[in-house]
Amino acid sequence: MDRWKNFKSGFLDENPVFGLYLGICSTLAITTTLNSALGMGVSVIAVLIASNVIISALRKIIPDEIRIPVYIVIIASLVTIVEMLIHAYSPSLYSALGSFINLIVVNCIIMGRAEAFASKNSIIDSALDGLGMGLGYTLSLVTMSLIRQIIGTGSIGLSNPFTDDVIFNFQIIPTGYEISLFKGNVGAFLTFAILAASLTAYKNSKKEAKKK
Amino acid sequence: MSELFSLFLAAVLINNIVLTKFLGICPFLGVSKKLDSAFGMGVSVIFVIVGASIMSYGLYYLVLVPLGIEYMKLITFILVIATFVQFTEMFIKKYSPALYKSLGIYLPLITTNCVVLQVALDNISNEFNFIEMVIYSFAVPAGFMMVLLLFATIRERLETSEIPEAFKGNPIALVVAAIMALAFSAFAGLV
Numbered sequence: 585m586d587r588w589k590n591f592k593s594g595f596l597d598e599n600p601v602f603g604l605y606l607g608i609c610s611t612l613a614i615t616t617t618l619n620s621a622l623g624m625g626v627s628v629i630a631v632l633i634a635s636n637v638i639i640s641a642l643r644k645i646i647p648d649e650i651r652i653p654v655y656i657v658i659i660a661s662l663v664t665i666v667e668m669l670i671h672a673y674s675p676s677l678y679s680a681l682g683s684f685i686n687l688i689v690v691n692c693i694i695m696g697r698a699e700a701f702a703s704k705n706s707i708i709d710s711a712l713d714g715l716g717m718g719l720g721y722t723l724s725l726v727t728m729s730l731i732r733q734i735i736g737t738g739s740i741g742l743s744n745p746f747t748d749d750v751i752f753n754f755q756i757i758p759t760g761y762e763i764s765l766f767k768g769n770v771g772a773f774l775t776f777a778i779l780a781a782s783l784t785a786y787k788n789s790k791k792e793a794k795k796k
Numbered sequence: 797m798s799e800l801f802s803l804f805l806a807a808v809l810i811n812n813i814v815l816t817k818f819l820g821i822c823p824f825l826g827v828s829k830k831l832d833s834a835f836g837m838g839v840s841v842i843f844v845i846v847g848a849s850i851m852s853y854g855l856y857y858l859v860l861v862p863l864g865i866e867y868m869k870l871i872t873f874i875l876v877i878a879t880f881v882q883f884t885e886m887f888i889k890k891y892s893p894a895l896y897k898s899l900g901i902y903l904p905l906i907t908t909n910c911v912v913l914q915v916a917l918d919n920i921s922n923e924f925n926f927i928e929m930v931i932y933s934f935a936v937p938a939g940f941m942m943v944l945l946l947f948a949t950i951r952e953r954l955e956t957s958e959i960p961e962a963f964k965g966n967p968i969a970l971v972v973a974a975i976m977a978l979a980f981s982a983f984a985g986l987v
Contacts (some may be wrong), residue, residue, distance in 0.1 A: 627850075657871060686913070777968070780966060
């Protein structure tokens with residue numbers, strides 16, 4: 585039961601992006617389309633689970649004073665592997681995410697979970713924590729990319745990252761009525777601000793309800 | 797000469813690292829509440845980026861390329877950055893305790909500032925020569941510092957204004973950033 589609670593907290597209450605303000609850089613930059621949001625989310629989940637498991641397994645061997653450099657090397661190696669895999673199997677995703685694959689290394693979520701959770705808990709718990717936090721991150725990315733893609737381009741679509749075949753593509757807002765500002769940097773900041781404020785409002789209302 | 801100047805101007809204003817590339821948002825939100833700390837952060841970031849870029853540039857072309865292990869660049873660069881930040885911290889602590897007092901708390905945070913890694917990687921992917929690399933490594937954090945200072949002055953005024961409950965803190969700061977990004981988009985096409 586406790587594990588399930590831990591796993592679930594990453595989605596809403598302790599959502600890493602809108603609640604804890606971690607990993608904002610990548611969230612703002614790559615949420616222009618659903619495809620890149622999902623690709624980034626999956627890469628981060630993979631790195632996060634792997635790094636949590638490795639760090640948790642090594643937690644008794646790593647000396648306390650040099651733990652941060654050790655974590656960084658582990659994470660950087662994992663990110664290099666993921667980058668090579670994406671480059672080899674999905675060139676379209678590779679060009680869409682660009683340098684942000686490399687910047688997973690400095691994504692505070694991964695370092696933060698390594699320091700706060702994996703260095704103290706067992707391997708299974710750490711893997712679950714990585715999955716929960718990673719899914720929370722992906723959920724935030726997908727929400728933001730849905731809003732930005734629908735308002736910014738008027739349509740919503742998804743294509744297979746390996747073959748570039750279109751899976752589905754709907755036109756929701758007729759052409760000429762879309763607000764292209766949302767595709768750009770201004771829309772990114774605004775969407776993020778509104779979503780973060782909504783989460784705060786939701787938490788506040790929950791607190792108020794508890795008081796009564 | 798004019799090419800170098802336009803490289804500088806483009807990195808500071810047009811492709812501003814915070815507002816158009818969304819990097820370094822964490823320190824941008826974290827240390828922009830007071831003008832003094834924003835200034836301290838800006839100066840330390842410039843120092844670390846110039847130093848770390850020169851070192852990783854040298855390592856890449858003198859060690860990684862001759863050995864044919866370019867794919868190790870991510871691990872090498874992040875280690876260079878982490879070590880350089882640690883080294884800077886110890887150096888300043890020993891030789892200028894006054895400066896350490898004002899910058900000390902920001903230095904460890906810089907390791908996780910994505911701007912540092914991005915500049916080091918950009919220097920390689922843009923195939924800069926040495927002078928271009930130094931100018932670019934100075935211009936990007938200079939742009940970061942400029943936006944940080946502007947933002948800090950706005951946030952000092954925000955403190956005293958009435959804001960809806962849910963928007964207090966970071967959300968309103970992001971709305972401000974959105975408006976700043978809108979203003980900065982007017983620089984596009986300057987060079």
